[in-house]
Amino acid sequence: MARLADYFVLVAFGPHPRGSGEGQGQILQRFPEKDWEDNPFPQGIELFCQPSGWQLCPERNPPTFFVAVLTDINSERHYCACLTFWEPAEPTQEAVCTEDAPEREEEVDEGGPVRLSPAAPGPPGQLFAPKTLVLVSRLDHAEVFRNSLGLIYTIHVEGLNVGLENVIGNLLTCIIPLAGGSQLDSVEDGVRTISLGAGDRQVIQTPLADSLPISRCSVALLFRQLGITNVLSLFCAALTEHKVLFLSRSYQRLSDACRGLLALLFPLRYSFTYVPILPAQLLEVLSTPTPFIIGVNAAFQAETQELLDVIIADLDGGTVTVPECVHIPSLPEPLQSQTHSVLSMVLDPDLELADLAFPPPTTSTSSLKMQDKELRAVFLRLFAQLLQGYRWCLHMVRIHPEPVIRFHKAAFLGQRGLVEDDFLMKVLEGMAFAGFVSERGVPYRPTDLFDELVAHEVARMRADENHPQRVLRHVKELAEQLYKNENPYPAVAMHKVQRPGEASHLQRVPRPFPRLDEGMVQWIVDQATAKMQGAPPAVKAERRTTVPSGPPMTAILERSSGLHGNSARRLEVVRNCISYVFEGKMLEAKKLLPAVLRALKGRAARRCLAQELHLHVQQNRAVLDHQQFDFVVRMMNCCLQDCTSLDEHGIAAALLPLVTAFCRKLSPGVTQFAYSCVQEHVVWSTPQFWEAMFYGDVQTHIRALYLEPAEDRDPSQLGEASAQDERSALDVASEQRRLWPTLSREKQQELVQKEESTVFSQAIHYANRMSYLLLPLDSSKSRLLRERAGLGDLESASNSLVTNSMAGSVAESYDTESGFEDAETCDVAGAVVRFINRFVDKVCTESGVTSDHLKGLHVMVPDIVQMHIETLEAVHRESKRLPPIQKPKLLRPRLLPGEECVLDGLRVYLLPDGREEGAGGSGGGPALLPAEGAIFLTTYRVIFTGMPADPLVGEQVVVRSFPVAALTKEKRISVQTPVDQLLQDGLQLRSCTFQLLKMAFDEEVGSDSAELFRKQLHKLRYPPDVRGTFAFALGSAHTPGRPARTTKDKGPSFRTLSRNLVKNAKKTIGRQYITRKKYNPPSWEHRGQPPPEDQEDEISVSEELEPSTLTPSSALKPSDRMTMNSLVERACCRDYQRLGLGTLSSSLSRAKSEPFRISPVNRMYAICRSYPGLLIVPQSVQDNALQRVSRCYRQNRFPVVCWRSGRSKAVLLRSGGLHSKGVVGLFKAQNAPSPAPALPLGQSQADSSSLEQEKYLQAVVSSMPRYADASGRNTLSGFSSAHMGSHVPSPRARVTTLSNPMAASASRRTAPRGKWGSVRASGRSGGLGADVGSRLAGRDMLSSPQANGAPPDPGFLRPHRAALYIIGDKAQLKGVRPDPLQQWELVPIEVFEARQVKASFKKLLKACVPGCPAAEPGPASFLRSLEDSEWLIQIHKLLQVSVLVVELLDSGSSVLVSLEDGWDITTQVVSLVQLLSDPFYRTLEGFRLLVEKEWLSFGHRFSHRGAHTLAGQSSGFTPVFLQFLDCVHQVHLQFPMEFEFSPFYLKFLGYHHASCRFQTFLLDSDYERIELGLLYEEKGERRGQQACRSLWEYVDRLSKRTPMFYNYMYAPEDTEVLRPYSNVSNLKVWDFYTEETLAEGPPYDWELAQGPPEPPEEERPDGGAPQSRRRVVWPCYDSRPRAQPDAISRLLEELQRLETELGRPPERWKDTWDRVKAAQRLEGRPDGRGIPSSLLVSSVPHHRRSLGVYLQEGPVGSTLSLSLDSDQSSSSTASGSRQAARRSTSTLYSQFQTAESENRSYEGTLYKKGAFMKPWKARWFVLDKTKHQLRYYDHRVDTECKGVIDLAEVEAVAPGTPTMGAPKTVDEKAFFDVKTTRRVYNFCAQDVPSAQQWVDQIQSCLSDA
Secondary structure: OEEOOOEEEEEEEEEOOOOOOOEEEEEEEEEOOOOEOOEOOOOOHHHHHOOOOOOOEOEEOOOEEEEEEEEOOOOOEEEEEEEEEEEEOOHHHHHHHHOOHHHHHHHHHHHOOOOOOOOEEOOOOOOEEEEEEEEEEOOOOHHHHHHHHHHHHHHHHHOOOOOHHHHHHHHHHOEEOOOOHHHOOOHHHHEEEEOOOOOOEEEEEOOOOOOOOOOOOHHHHHHHHHOHHHHHHHHHHHHOOOEEEEEEOOHHHHHHHHHHHHHHHOOOOOOOEEEOOOOHHHHHHHHOOOOEEEEEEHHHHHHHOOOOOEEEEEOOOOEEEOOOOOOOOOOOOOHHHHHHHHHHHHHOOHHHHOOOOOOOOOOOOOOHHHHHHHHHHHHHHHHHHHOOOHHHHEEEEEOOOOOEEEEOHHHHHHHHOOOOOHHHHHHHHOHHHHHHHHHHOOOEEOOOHHHHHHHHOHHHHHHHOOOHHHHHHHHHHHHHHHHHHHOOOHHHOOOEOOOOOOOHHHOOOOOOOOOOOHHHHHHHHHHHHHHHHHOOOOOOOOOOEEOOOOOOOOOOOOOOOHHHOOOHHHHHHHHHHHHHHHHOOHHHHHHHHHHHHHHOOOHHHHHHHHHHHHHHHHOOOOEEOHHHHHHHHHHHHHHHHOOOOOOOOOHHHHHHHHHOOOEEEEEOOEEEEHHHHOOOOHHHHOHHHHHHHHHHHHHHHHHHHHOOHHHOOOOOOOHHHOOOOOOOHHHHHHHHHHHHHHOOHHHHHHHHHHHHHHHHHHHHHHHHHHHHHHOOOOOOOOHHHHHHOOOOOHHHHHHOOOOOOOOOOHHHHHHHHOOOOOOOHHHHHHHHHHHHHHHHHHHHHHOOOOHHHHHHHHHHHHHHHHHHHHHHHHHHHHHHOOOOOOOOOOOOOOOOOOOOEEEEEEEEEEOOOOOOOOEOOOOOOOEOOOEEEEEEEEOOEEEEEEEEOOOOOOOOOEEEEEEHHHEEEEEEEEEEOOOOOOEEEEEEEEEOOOEEEEEEEOOOOOHHHHHHHHHHHHHHHOOOOHHHOHHHHOOOOOOOOOOOOOOOOOOOOOOOHHHHHHHHHHHHHHHHOOOOOOOOOOOHHHOOOOOOOOOHHHHHHHHHHHHHHOOOOOOOOHHHHHHHHHHHOOHHHHHHHHOOOOOOOOOOOOOOOOOEEEEOOOOOOOOOOOOOOOEEEEOOOOHHHHHHHHOOEHHHOOOEEEEEOOOOOOEEEEEOOEOOOOHHHHHHOOOOOOOOOOOOOOHHHHHHHHHHHHHHHHHHHHHOOOOOOOOOOOOHHHOOHHHHOOOOOOOOOOOOOOOOHHHHHHHHHHOOOOOOHHHOOEOOEOOEOHHHHHHHHHHHHOOOOOOOOOOOOHHHHHHHOOOEEEEEEOOOOOOOOOOOOOOEEEEEEOOOOHHHHHHHHHHHHHHHOOOOOOOOOOHHHHHHHHHHHOHHHHHHHHHHHHHHHHHHHHOOOEEEEEOOOOOOHHHHHHHHHHHHHOHHHHOHHHHHHHHHHHHHHOOOOHHHHOOOOHHHHOOOOOOHHHHHHHHHHHHHHHOOOOOOEOHHHHHHHHHHHHHOOOOOOOOOOHHHHHHOOOOOOOOOOOOOOOOOOOHHHHHHHHHHHOHHHEOOOOOOOOOOOOOOOOOHHHOOOOHHHHOOOOOOOOOOOHHHHOOOOOOHHHHOOOOOOOOOOOOOOOOOOOOHHHHOOOHHHHHHHHHHHHHHHOOOOOOOHHHHHHHHHHHHHHHOOOOOOOOOOHHHHHOOOOOOOOOOOEOOOOOOOOOOEOOOOOOOOOOOOHHHHHHHHHHHHHHHHHOOOOOHHHHOOEEEEEEEEOOOOOOEEEEEEEEEOOOOEEEEEOOOOOOOOOEEEEHHHEEEEEEOOOOOOOOOOOOHHHEEEEEEOOOEEEEEOOOHHHHHHHHHHHHHHHHHO
16 A cells, blocks of 8 residues: 655745845745654755746636656655645745846746636736645645645635645545555455545546556557657667656657656566656756657757757647767668558558548547557567567576576577677667566566566467458557456546536635744644555565467578578588598598588578587597597587677677587697687676576576576577477576565575676686686787777787687787787786676675675686796697698789779689690699789779689799779689689679689678779779879879869760761851851860750850960960960871971961971860871961861861872871761762752852861862962872772792892892782772772872882873872761862762770780680681681771872872861871881880870870770770770781880880870860979979989880880881781781790889899809709790890890999990990991891791892992991982992901900090080090091990991091080190091090091091001
C-alpha cells in the first residue's frame, strides 16, 4: 500500500529578496510540517509552481492546472500537481511593483500563463497575485490530483460548509494499493474508492503491472501534434541518447508529450535528465552535455535558438528541427518501413479505403485512449522484433549472492545480421540498454507483457509480416491488454466531485484563501499513522517465475550470402580436407585446399572447420607434423582474417581453445603451438572480445557447478552447452535463485565462495591465454605496443610479410615499420602486462572477485608473461632453422622525381596475356609470368613489380608499367590465381603505349581496396582539367584568375552526319544577316554549350578585333610588340627564315620582289584560333582580305605556306577542308570568274568570299617565279595515256657494278629517282582515284631530274603541269569540273577519317597485345588480326599521298593539302612531305622543329585526340601523331643513313606524346598554351634543376650524356629527296608495338631504365684483366640493346671509363665521335683490297641507300670509299672526283701506319680559331711531313689528336688579321690563315718569329708534295 499524497503545500506570491521587479514564490503553509522518513520534502517546489516566473497580473485569470515532475537524488520521480488561481494583491505585494508598472504589464503579457477565457479587470489599478495549491506524490494519478485540488478550490470559492483542514487531512492520509491488481484477492483490493469528506467520491484503479508505463492519451496526442515521421525520429533520438527539447505554450501538453515519449521507449527506461516542465530560472540546464528530455514554454523559444546539438520539437507547430551536426540513425530496414506503415494504418484507417470505388458506409474509429494503446502496441512489437532472442546472449557471471549478468553484444549483432547497423549498435551501447539487461536479464522475477511477447510471439510476427490485416489484429490484441492494464475495472469508474460554477473566478471572492489550522491537519495525519502502525506491514506480493527464453534468434533480414551460401557440398569439402590432413594424405589435401580457403569465406564453413578440428583435439590428435601444422595454421588464418575486432560470429572464440591445443615438436623439449602463427589478427587485441570470451567461459563453469554430476558435460564446449534437451545456464540460475531464500546461512556462504573461486581460476587461465596470443614469437618485435599506441593497424603490417608459415615466425614482418625496432623485451612484456592487468581489473571487479584475490592476480601476471617469453625464445630459435615457405616481399618501384605514390602496393598476380614470350612461348625460355607481386598507382604510372611464380625462374624481378594517361581500357575480369587456383577478382588494364596488365588480386586484398584502386586510377586518368595531368601537377603553381577549362570542344569530330548538318545549318542561318562572319571554336568559357543561335558573343568579338587584325602588318601597335617578339621566337618563325620565306620587318620599304611575307594578322588568334600567330601568305594579299578568305575553310584554316623547296621554289600549303559553298562553288561554275553561290545566301557575301578565295589562290600561283608569266593550260590531264605502260623498267635502288665504272655512273645519272607504279589504285587499298594514278604514272617516262637534283628540263614539262595542285577529299570535291582558265587543278583522293584511325588502332592494340592466348598459336593469327586492323593500309595511303606530293613539288608545282579540318591527316601528309623533301628535317634539331611547327603550332588537337581530361573520355584515344611516327619509322627503315636520329627517338616520342609526363604534347593549339601560360614561361626566369617540363629540353639534356637518340649510320646526301616504297608488302610492323622488357619496364623514362650500374671494380678484385662475364639474355625479359650494346656505344663508354680512371674530365661523346669520324675520313682510307669500313655498309645490306658506294677515277685506280660525314657533298660531279683524286695520296700511307711520335717534323703551340661562333683556343700542333698532315692536340702530352688538317686540301697560306676574341697581347703580324678547299683556318702564334717559322714549314711541306 502507498500514500496517495505525501505533502500538501500552499505557495503564494512574495517580493523578491533583492527588491527587483520580479516576485518569487513563498511557501505559506505545508502539511505535514515534518518530513516523512521515507520521503523527504522536495526542494524548489516554488519554482515549478509558476514555471514562467512569479508575476502580478492586471486582471483575474481563470485557474490553471498542470503536473510537474521532479526527480530526486535516488532518481525517484515526484509528481507535483499545481492548481493556480488569482487573488487581489495585498498592498505589500503591490508596492513591490508600482515603481515600474508599465514594464511589468508588458512582461506579464509575454510570459504570463495562457488566458483561457476573457479575463475580467478589477477596479482600475487593481493587481492580482497568483496563489498555488500543490500536491506532491510519488504516484502518477493526475486525474485524482486534479479532482482533489479542484475540490479544495471549489470549497474555498463557493464557500461550502466543509472544513478545508478535514479535506486536506483526509487527502494526506488516503492509502491506496500498489500496482498489481491482478495479484490481489478481490476487486475491492484493486479498486479503491476514496472520499475526502466533502460529499465527493473518486475511484482509483491501480494498474495491473507496475512495469508497464501509464500513458492515458499522451502517445496519441503526440502523434497528432507531430506526425509519424517526426515521432519516429524523436523515438530514435531518445534511444540513441540525443538531447530532445519540447516547446509548447501549454504546460499540460509538455508533460503529456514527455510522458508519451517515455511510454514509447518501454521496455527500456530513460535514465537521463527528464524534466517535462523546466522553470524559466533554470534554462541554463539546456546547455548540459548529457542527453535529456525537457519541456520548455514556447515563450522562451528565443533562448533555445543557440543550442547547437538539441533536437527541438515544437508541439504547437508540429515540427521537429534536427541540427546539422546531429545524425539520428534510423531503425534498421525492413523494421523502419514496416513500423511506418502500421502506424499509418492505426492513425488513419481510412487511408486504405480512400481509393475504393464503393467505400464502406462508416468505419469505426477507436477512441483516443484506445488509439493511444494501439500506437504503443506497435512500438512494443517493434522492440520484440529488435530484441528477439536477447536472452540467448546473456552471460550468467554470478548467481549468488546477487545475479551478475553480462550481455554478449557482438554475438547478438552477428546472429541478427546487424553488425553494420548504426542504430542497434548505439542502442546496445546506451545506458538504457544496460539498465534493461540488469533489470530484465535476471532469470527469476515477475514477468510482463513484453517478456511474453519476445518469448512466444516472434514466430507469429514473422509470419504476419506481409499481411497488414493480421498485423493490425495483433496490434489491437496487444492494445486491449495495455488498456486493461490501465483500466482493469471499467465498470466501476464513477466519480462524483463538486466543481466551481462557470465563471466563479470572475466573482469577487469575499476573502483570500484562508490560513489553515496546522494542528488540526497534523492531528488527523498522526491518527492515521498510528492506525497504520497497528496493522501488519503490507508486503508487495510478487509472483516470480522463470523468465522464458523464447526461440533462438534469427537474422532480422535473411541476407543471402551470395557465393558463400553454406551448401552442404562446401562443408563436405572442408571436412574431407581436414580428414586428409590428419590421415597424412597431403597431396589430396593440397588439391582441396584452394576450394577450402574459398569456402571459408562463408560463416557455416568456418564453424564447421572449428567443430571438425575440435573433434580431432578430443581424439588426442593435437600433436602434428610440420606439413599438417602448416595446413591447420593456414586454414585457421583464413578463418580469422575475415573476423572483425568484435568477432560477432564467434569464430575466434571457437578457435581460441584450438590454437592452444595444436602443436608440433621442433626439437626435443621445444614445442611450438599454433597460437604463435595466428597472432596477426586484430581480434586478439580487442578487450571486448576477451571480456565476452571470459564471461562465456565463466558461465559454463558456474553452470557446471550447480548441475548434477550426471548432467555435467565437458566444460570446454563453450557455446554448445546450451543444447536443446539440457537446461541452459539461465534455467540453472533461475532454479538457484528460487531456492536461495530456503538455504541455511552456511550453505549460502559456501556457494558464494565456490562461485568466487571459479571466477578467480578463470581469470588466471585467461591471463595465460592472453599472454599466448599477445606476445609475438620474436619478442624483440613489439606488435602489441604499436597497436595499443595506435601506430598503424595490422593490415599495413602484414603487407611486408614474409610468412614463415611453416616456422611460424609471422612476426618478422614488424621489423620494417614498427617504429620500435630497438624495443627491449621488457617493453613488449610491459605492454602485454598492462593490457592483461586492465582486463583483469575490469572483469574481476564486475564479477565480484575479492580484493585479496585481485592483488594476487596482479602479482602473478608479470611472472606469467615473463615465463612465456622465455619459452618463446627457444621456439623462435628452433623455428628459424626450419626452411621457410615464403610469400615474396613487396618490391617498391623506383619513382621519378616529382612522382608520388597514390596507392601503395596491392598484392596481385600478374597473369600471362596473349603475348607468349613472357610465358615461355615458342621462343622457349623460362615462364616469367604468372608473377606474384604488387600493383602500385602513382601520380604518373601504374606499376607492377614482382617475381615469377615459377620456382625454376629464380630471383628475377618482373616490372610492367605504363603511364596513367595512356590507359585506354579497364575491365573487370574473374580469373584463377596461379598458386592456389582460387577464382579471384581481377582487372585488365590496356594502355596506348602497347602494354597490358592482366592481374588477379590476392585474397588478402579486399574488394573495397580493389574498387578504391579503380576509382583512383579513373580519377588520375581523366582529371577534370588539363592542369590535373602529371606534367602540370609536377610542382607547378597555376596562374590564379584564369578560368578553369571546363568541357572540351569536340570540334567537328566525325561523329554523326546529323550533328554536322545542324551545325552547318546554324552557321548558315547566322550568315544570312551578318556580313563579316567567322566560325571560331568557342572559347573555353563556352566550350560544351551548343553555339547560341545567333552567336552574338562571337560576332561581337570579331567586330572588335576587325580594325586591328586588318591593319597592314607594317603598322604594328606598340602594345603588340611584346606578343610579336615572343611569336618571332617560335619554331615556325625560325623555320620560315631558314627557308627564305620572308622575315618580319616593320619597314615599308621591304622588297616587293619577295613573293611571300610573314603576316601577323593572326597574332591575337582572332582569325583562326588553331593557327600560329605568324603565317606566311603571298606578298600581294592584304591582311584584311585574309579574314574573308578564312571563311571558306573549315575552322577558318585558310591556306598558308608551310614550306618552300629550295631548288624548284615550289611551295607546300596547308589548310582545312573547304566549306561546301567555297572553292567548290567556284569550280562548279560554268563561267568563271563570278560563280553563282551554291546556296541562296546573301549574294554579296558569298560572292565576296569566293572572289577573295579565287584571288588568294591566284596570288599563290603568281608568287611562284616560274608560273608568274606562264600562259596556256597547265594540267595533269594533258599527259598522254601511252605513258601508262607498267612494263617500263624503273630501277629504284641503284645496282652498281664495278666492271664498267663509266657505265655505272652514267646509269646513275639517267635513272629516275621515283617510281609511280605504286600510286595506282591497287586492289583493296584504293587510295588514290585511278585517274590520278594513271595521269601521274607517266612520270617514269619523262625526263628524270638531273643527277645533282635539278628538275628535268623545264620546257618539256611546262605545258603539262598545273601551277598548283589542290589535294582534297574525294567526297568533298564530287562533281567538280576543272575550269580551263584556271591554273590550278584538284586532285580528289579518298582519305580515312579520325574515327577510322581510332577503330584501326583499337584492333592493332588487340593484335599486338592480345588479352588472352590465341586459339591457334603461331604467327598466322597475329598476321591475320594485324591485317584486320587495316593499320598498315592507312600507313600505305599516307606514304602514297606524301610521295605523290613530294613528286609534284620536286617537279616544280606547288601543292595545297586541304583535307578534313586541316589538323589530322593534313598535318600527317604535310609533315611527311617536308621530311622526305628536306634533309634538314631528318636531323634531330630539324625534326623537333618540324613537330613544333606543323603539329604544335598548327594546332593538332593533342589533348582531344589523347583524351587527356574527363571531357575527352567519351571521344577516346585517336593516335594521329603515333601514326605519323610510324610512317617516319617506315622511311627510316628504308633509308637508315639519312636520319640523324635513331629509331629509339621515334619510340621515345611515341611513348611520351601519350604519357603526359611533359607539357609539350598537351592542349590543342598555341592559343590554349598561351592561355595557360605555357609558351613563354621560360623567358624571364631560368628555372633551376627541376624536372623538365618540356620534352625537347629533356632530349637535349639526355643527348649530351648519352648517344641513345643518335644514329651512327647517319651519312646524308644533301640534295636527296626520299621516295620510299609504300606498298603494304614493303611495310614492317614497328617493334614499338610488340617488344617489351620485363626486367625494368618501358625504357623511355631514362632515369628509371638505368638500373644500378655494375661497378667495374668488382670485375677485377685482384687488379688483373677483367673476366669475360657471359650472361644469358632472355627474350622479352632483358633489354637487348642494354645487354649487348652496339660496338660504337661500347667503345664510347669504354673511353669515358678510361678517361675517368686517368682522372681527366670525360669528354662529351659527340665530340669524340665527330673527331673519330674526321680521322676516319682522313687517315682510314683503305685501298681497294681491304675494306674495313664496309663494316657499316654490311650491316645494312638489304636497305636502299642512295648514297652508299660510289666509284672514283684517280691516280691510284678506283678506290671504294664510304663517306660518313654530313658536310661532305657526295654527288658524283666532276668537282667531287677531283677532290677524291687529291685526297687519295694520303691513303697510300694507311697500310703502314707507324707510331705517331716518329712522324713529328715540327711542333709547337698555336692559337686556333674554332669553327663559326666558337672562341680561340691554344692547341698543340704537330706538322707531319710523312703523313702530309697538320694534327692538333689539346695538350702536349695528349696521345689522341683532336683534329687533322690534310695538307692535300690546303690551297694557300696567307697572313691573317685578328678577329673577335683573339688573344689581346699578341702582335697583329703573328696571325696567319690556312685556306683549304673546305674552309679557312685562322691561327695565331705566340710571337711574330714563331709565326713566320710555322708559315715557312707549312709552305715547304706543300712544295715537297
